[in-house]
Each structure stands twice: as C-alpha cells, then as structure tokens.
Amino acid sequence: MTLKVAYIGIGIMGRGMARNLLRKGFPVTVFNRTRAKAEALVADGATVASSAAEAAAAADVVITNVPDSPDVEAVVAGPGGVLETLRPGAVVMDHSTISPEVTRRLARLVEARGGAFLDAPVTGGEKGAAEGTLTIMAAGPKAAYDRVRPILEAEGTNLVYVSTENGAGQVLKLINNTMLATYLGAYAEALVMARKAGIEPQTLVQVLGAGLGKSGLGDVKWPKLVSGDYTPSFFLRLHDKDLGLAMEAARAFGCVMPVGSAVAQLFRAGVQMGFGDLDNAGVARVVDAMNGLEPPGKGGSAPGRSSI
Amino acid sequence: MAKTLGFIGLGIMGKPMAGHLIDAGYTVHLHSRSGVPDELVKKGGKPARSPAEVARAADIIITMVPDTPDVEAVLFGPSGLAEGLSKGKIVVDMSSISPVATKAFAKRLADMGVEMLDAPVSGGEVGAKNATLTIMVGGKPSVFDEVKPLFEKMGKNITLVGPSGDGQTCKVANQIIVALTIEAVGEALLFASKAGADPARVRQALMGGFASSKILEIHGERMIKRTFAPGFRIALHQKDLNLALESARALGVSLPNTATCQELFNACAAHGGAGWDHSAMVRALETLANHPVAGD
Numbered sequence: 371m372t373l374k375v376a377y378i379g380i381g382i383m384g385r386g387m388a389r390n391l392l393r394k395g396f397p398v399t400v401f402n403r404t405r406a407k408a409e410a411l412v413a414d415g416a417t418v419a420s421s422a423a424e425a426a427a428a429a430d431v432v433i434t435n436v437p438d439s440p441d442v443e444a445v446v447a448g449p450g451g452v453l454e455t456l457r458p459g460a461v462v463m464d465h466s467t468i469s470p471e472v473t474r475r476l477a478r479l480v481e482a483r484g485g486a487f488l489d490a491p492v493t494g495g496e497k498g499a500a501e502g503t504l505t506i507m508a509a510g511p512k513a514a515y516d517r518v519r520p521i522l523e524a525e526g527t528n529l530v531y532v533s534t535e536n537g538a539g540q541v542l543k544l545i546n547n548t549m550l551a552t553y554l555g556a557y558a559e560a561l562v563m564a565r566k567a568g569i570e571p572q573t574l575v576q577v578l579g580a581g582l583g584k585s586g587l588g589d590v591k592w593p594k595l596v597s598g599d600y601t602p603s604f605f606l607r608l609h610d611k612d613l614g615l616a617m618e619a620a621r622a623f624g625c626v627m628p629v630g631s632a633v634a635q636l637f638r639a640g641v642q643m644g645f646g647d648l649d650n651a652g653v654a655r656v657v658d659a660m661n662g663l664e665p666p667g668k669g670g671s672a673p674g675r676s677s678i
Numbered sequence: 679m680a681k682t683l684g685f686i687g688l689g690i691m692g693k694p695m696a697g698h699l700i701d702a703g704y705t706v707h708l709h710s711r712s713g714v715p716d717e718l719v720k721k722g723g724k725p726a727r728s729p730a731e732v733a734r735a736a737d738i739i740i741t742m743v744p745d746t747p748d749v750e751a752v753l754f755g756p757s758g759l760a761e762g763l764s765k766g767k768i769v770v771d772m773s774s775i776s777p778v779a780t781k782a783f784a785k786r787l788a789d790m791g792v793e794m795l796d797a798p799v800s801g802g803e804v805g806a807k808n809a810t811l812t813i814m815v816g817g818k819p820s821v822f823d824e825v826k827p828l829f830e831k832m833g834k835n836i837t838l839v840g841p842s843g844d845g846q847t848c849k850v851a852n853q854i855i856v857a858l859t860i861e862a863v864g865e866a867l868l869f870a871s872k873a874g875a876d877p878a879r880v881r882q883a884l885m886g887g888f889a890s891s892k893i894l895e896i897h898g899e900r901m902i903k904r905t906f907a908p909g910f911r912i913a914l915h916q917k918d919l920n921l922a923l924e925s926a927r928a929l930g931v932s933l934p935n936t937a938t939c940q941e942l943f944n945a946c947a948a949h950g951g952a953g954w955d956h957s958a959m960v961r962a963l964e965t966l967a968n969h970p971v972a973g974d
Contacts (some may be wrong), residue, residue: 600960614927617937626944631937632807 372396373521376429378422378452379466381409383492383602386500387435387465387525389414393564394502394524401425401445411524421450431518432456435465438611439472446476458484461514463521465506467491467547467608469615470537477510477536486514489536491543493525495590496603504529507546509539544616551613551653553587555561555633558654561595562661571596571666591651598667599654600648607646609653610637683828684736686729686752686759688715690908691799692742692809694806695772695832697721700748702831703801707735711743715790729753733762738825746775753783765791772813774798774914776921777846778928780816784842793821796842798849799833800856802910804896810834814852816845832973840952850925855917857939857956859893864960867901877971878902881922897957902972909955916943918951 373396377388380402392398392414399417401424402408405652408418419425422445434442442464446452452462452544462480464473464487470614477487487510494504504526515522515531522529532538533620557578564574577583593599613634621629636656643659645652658665680703685696685961688710700706707724708714709732714725726732729752733739739759741752749771754760759769769787770781771794784794786791786925795817805811811833817821822838829836866889870880881898900906920938926933930958946954954961964970 522685617923621944624948625947626939626941626942628941628945631941632934635932635937636926638930642930648697 371432373518374421374428375399376401376419376425376432376436376452376651378402378425378432379441380411381437383465383499384435384617385411386496387392387504388416390500390502391521392416392522396466396521396524399425401550408664410638412669421544422446422452422649423450423454426452426460427455428458429454429457430460431521432462432480433465433521434462435464437608439468439615440499442466442468442476442539442575442610443472447479453479453483454487456480456483460485460618460649461488461518463488463490463508463518465492467543467612467615468540470540470619472541473537486511486517487536488514488518489539490522493546494508494526497590498526507528507532507539507542509533509542534650540615541619544612544619547609547612548616548627550587550635551609551633551650552629554591554653555586555636555657557588557591557595557651559659561654561666562657565663565666591649593651595654595664598665600645600665601651602647602649603651605646606637606648606650606652608642608644609650610634610641681737682735683707684732685723685951686707686710686732686733687714687740687741687748688718690803691772691806693718693789694739694803694809695742695811696723698809698831699828699946704828717847717953728757729759730757730761730964733767735762737767738828739763739767740772740828741769742772744773744914745778747893749773749775749783750779756907760787760790763790763792764812767792767819768825769794770797770828772799772817774849774918774921775793777843777850777925780846781843784817793818795821795825796845796966797825797829798845800849800852801833804910805833808862812852814836814839814845814848816840816842843884847925850918850922853915854922854933854936856893857919857931857943857959858935859891859917860897860957860959861935861939861963863891863894863898864901864963864971866958867898868960868963868967868969871957872967872972872974900955901960904972904974906954906958906961908953909957911952911956912943912946912956912958914954915956916940916947917944 372550375396375398377398393490399419400408400411401419401422473489481656488505490508492504492506495648498504505528506526507530509532532542579588617634640653640656647653683706685702686709696703700723704969707726709726743885780796787794797813797815799811799813801811809832812835813833815838867877873878922936942962
C-alpha cells in the first residue's frame with residue numbers, strides 16, 4: 371500500500387523533494403507558512419493544506435523540513451501543529467537540521483501520541499533534492515525507519531541508518547556541515563591568495579577542482595566563487611545556525627574544535643555583514659573584505675579595495 | 679544600626695570575602711554546600727543549615743557560587759533563599775553568571791519586594807584575600823549606595839555599571855580580556871623560550887613597558903614557575919567564555935579569538951586539566967610547539 375505523505379516546509383529543499391515524491395507516485399499533502407510556495411506544487415499533483423495539523427490528519431508519514439529548531443517545534447507541537455491530528459502508528463520524519471536536544475524532546479512528544487519520530491537530515495543540496503539523489507542520515511526506532519524506507523529510497527541514493535537513538539542523525543549532520551564550512555573557508559582563502567598573486571581564478575580551479583582537492587562541494591561552489599554570483603542554494607544564515615548548533619554539541623561532548631570554531635566566527639560575521647541571504651559560498655565575501663578585495667566578477671581578478 | 683548579613687558559598691573566593699565582613703564587625707550568617715569553614719566560625723561567623731535559614735536571619739544576603747544553575751538553586755531551589763526572604767531584604771549575587779538569567783532572577787525577586795544587585799568580581803583569590811577585588815555592579819543606584827560599604831570591605835575598584843544584568847555583562851567582557859591576554863602572554867613567553875631567551879628575564883624586561891599587565895606579572899610568573907594549582911580553575915573560565923560565546927551568538931557578534939581561546943581551554947580540559955589554574959592555557963600552546971616555556 372502506498373504511504374500517504376504530508377510534507378511540511380516547502381523551501382528550496384522541500385520544493386524539490388515534494389515534487390520528486392509526487393513524480394514517483396506518492397500522494398502528498400503539503401503545508402507551508404507562505405501558502406503560495408505550497409500552491410506552486412498543485413500542478414504537480416499536491417494537495418494543499420492550511421495548517422500542519424490538517425496536512426498530518428490523514429498521513430502515514432509526516433515530513434518536516436523547516437529552517438530551525440523553533441520552527442520544527444512550532445509545526446509539530448505548536449497550535450495547529452502535527453501533534454493535534456497525528457494518527458497512532460504514524461511516523462514523523464524531520465529532514466530539517468536542528469538541535470539534537472530539541473530533537474530528542476520532540477521525539478518523546480510524538481511517542482506520547484502513539485507515533486514514532488525519526489531525525490533524518492539530508493545533504494546533497496537543491497540538485498540532490500530535486501533528483502532524488504540525497505544522502506539521508508536517519509536516527510530513531512528501526513521499525514519506523516523500515517516503515518518509511520520506500521520514501522527514503524525515493525528521496526535519496528545514499529541512505530544511512532545512524533542509530534536507534536534520536537538526535538544521532540542531527541549530530542552527524544552537524545559534523546558534516548562543520549566540515550563543509552571549513553572547506554568553504556579554505557576555498558575562499560585559496561582564491562584570495564591566487565588573486566593577489568595574479569593567478570586567474572579559472573586556472574586555480576583547474577588545479578583545485580581536480581586531483582585530491584576535487585570534491586562534490588567544490589563542483590557546485592567553485593563556479594559561484596569564481597563568478598562572485600552567490601545566488602543561494604543554501605543560505606549562509608542557515609549554515610551559520612548549523613555552526614552554532616555544532617559548537618554547542620561539540621561543547622557537550624568535550625571536543626576541541628580549533629578549525630570549526632574559527633570558521634563558525636567567519637559565518638557569524640557574514641550574517642552581521644549582511645550576507646545571510648547569499649549562498650553559503652558567500653562566506654568568501656567576509657574573507658574578501660578582510661583582504662580588502664571586491665568579490666570576483668566585480669573587481670575581476672585584480673585586487674581592489676572594498677569597504678571593510 | 680548595622681545590617682545583619684548573610685553569605686552563601688564559601689569557596690576559594692567566598693571564604694576570604696566573608697572573612698573580611700566578619701572582621702569588619704558585621705554579624706554574618708553563613709552557608710556553603712561543602713560546609714562552613716571552622717576558621718570563619720572562630721572569627722564569629724554564624725553557620726546556618728540552609729540558604730532559607732540565612733535569608734530569614736539576614737537583611738542583606740551575598741551569594742558567591744560557581745554557575746548560573748547554582749545561583750538559581752540557592753535562590754529558588756528547595757530550602758533556597760526565596761523561602762526565607764521578605765520585603766525590603768537585598769540579595770547581592772557576586773557569582774559570575776549569565777546576564778540574561780540575572781535579569782530574570784532580579785525580576786522574580788522584585789515581585790517579592792526583594793532588591794537584587796549583580797556584583798561579579800575580578801581579581802582572583804589574591805584580590806579576595808587582600809580585599810582588593812574589582813567589583814562591577816548592576817542594579818538600582820539607591821540599592822548600590824546601601825550595599826557600597828560592604829563592597830568596600832571586599833574590594834577597591836567598585837563601579838555601578840548600569841541596571842540589572844550590566845554587572846554580569848561587564849564581567850563577561852572582563853573574562854574575554856583575561857583569556858585573550860593569558861593567551862598572548864603564553865604565546866610570547868613560549869616564543870621567547872623556544873628562541874632560547876630566558877622567559878623569566880623576558881617577563882622582567884617587559885613588565886615596565888607597554889606590554890605590561892597584571893596577567894604578564896601574575897600569570898606569566900605561574901607559567902614560568904609552573905604553579906598551575908588554582909587560582910582560577912580552567913573549568914570556570916570555560917564556563918565564562920561559554921557565556922561570552924553564547925551571548926555573542928545571540929547578539930550577532932563575531933569573537934574569533936574568544937572562540938580560539940575557548941578551544942585552547944577545551945584542549946587542556948581534554949587532557950584532564952579542567953582543575954588547573956587558567957594560566958595553564960599555555961600548556962595547550964606548549965603541546966603545539968612541542969616545547970615548554972620552562973621545565974616542570
């Protein structure tokens with residue numbers, strides 16, 4: 371029997387993921403705070419609900435994919451939230467990246483309603499979401515994981531069951547995003563050094579984008595870095611949020627994070643400098659500013675002054 | 679008529695501070711989780727079984743405990759101060775805790791007709807013993823004026839910074855400067871030592887110059903003489919920098935070197951050094967240099 375899906379949160383990721391599920395034959399009811407974004411999926415066959423509770427009422431699997439911990443708390447446990455209508459035996463699967471601690475609290479609330487909770491953050495970006503090629507790291511009861519497996523298989527190609535303990539999926543995602551942030555910081559520095567040395571950015575990428583330096587992240591981000599076009603696929607401000615959560619978790623585990631903590635401060639600066647709505651590769655704007663450089667594309671490869 | 683006092687938390691800092699108040703002739707009711715030191719009882723301090731008992735007996739109650747949850751427990755926990763407080767009494771929290779939580783505590787006490795000052799200190803064990811603490815206060819000017827004579831028995835540089843919470847904000851700022859200066863002194867002495875210079879002579883030479891500081895003087899000496907018994911424990915400074923970094927996150931301030939110093943403290947803690955004096959931050963740098971400032 372086909373699982374009935376509620377998809378809450380139609381952002382950059384949610385849009386592609388919900389559309390992909392519809393294409394693969396799942397009945398999907400969608401809810402989004404800004405209704406127009408949900409309406410955009412009607413043409414793909416989605417039913418639009420006017421609250422999270424309404425979306426969840428008939429669902430076997432309720433998927434949430436919203437920006438931050440308080441947002442997940444609101445759509446699950448707030449007024450008009452999922453808990454008001456959740457069917458016993460239903461699974462709430464959170465694809466957002468949020469606090470492991472909040473995750474555990476929500477899991478207990480869902481269980482108290484007779485449901486099961488999976489924290490299942492994803493990585494793979496906008497492209498992976500739309501094409502169903504995401505990496506998904508899930509934690510929670512194994513039975514719930516097995517139940518939603520057909521959905522996971524539609525959403526992603528690299529499915530990782532992390533632990534029976536809720537929150538472990540989020541911790542793994544925070545590790546992943548901390549590492550990606552350090553890559554971006556390193557890319558930005560590399561580009562500055564090349565520009566100041568008079569090496570063309572394209573020449574730099576020809577080397578760094580191949581060999582041992584080649585990475586999935588680089589494939590997507592180098593074009594942005596070289597052109598200075600930071601049209602967002604992942605907002606810098608959300609990456610900043612993740613780094614805050616990551617440092618909090620690192621502290622709880624007694625980790626020493628000399629690199630991650632430094633990069634976290636750069637992302638913090640990015641938000642304060644007004645780059646929060648740029649792509650996360652826009653952290654390069656912070657490094658550029660520290661270097662007195664305009665972003666590439668504006669100042670070209672020639673060093674120019676920016677207003678720091 | 680002299681006010682009757684209470685003092686809760688008689689650790690490294692609290693014990694000498696309470697001692698000064700007793701020496702000045704005040705009646706001081708005492709309570710500490712780890713028991714009241716005999717020394718204070720011999721001076722004339724009055725041991726009490728709970729914070730509530732202290733609150734019933736005293737007009738002005740000072741608290742000096744490690745962390746935000748400890749203050750909360752002393753104030754509002756079972757047998758806490760709140761059970762014994764009444765209108766007109768004053769609570770003076772000299773612990774270093776969250777500015778945000780402080781404002782909430784002050785509000786809850788105000789609802790009971792009780793005034794609160796946040797009055798964290800700087801100057802360490804030495805300052806506490808010599809009654810030379812720097813005291814940074816948040817609260818109402820009238821309450822500050824009333825408590826000021828007590829502060830003068832414990833400290834020298836006493837400032838009303840602003841309304842409730844501002845004392846703690848000021849203390850967080852202080853802890854940022856202290857941590858980064860310890861780091862700077864550590865790097866400098868390590869550099870000098872690895873270059874072959876005698877770090878003790880380098881310290882001596884720099885003490886009169888532009889780079890001179892209390893931290894070069896006191897913590898620099900600790901790094902050279904390897905006296906890492908606290909003092910001020912790394913675990914407490916980690917707590918303070920966590921307050922700094924969490925507040926900075928909420929405020930949207932990038933504090934790159936505060937973050938780095940916290941990682942160096944974390945590295946010490948990971949090596950079992952949470953109980954070392956904070957000057958032992960230099961040990962994390964020494965590991966990276968594979969060279970000690972001076973032999974143990």
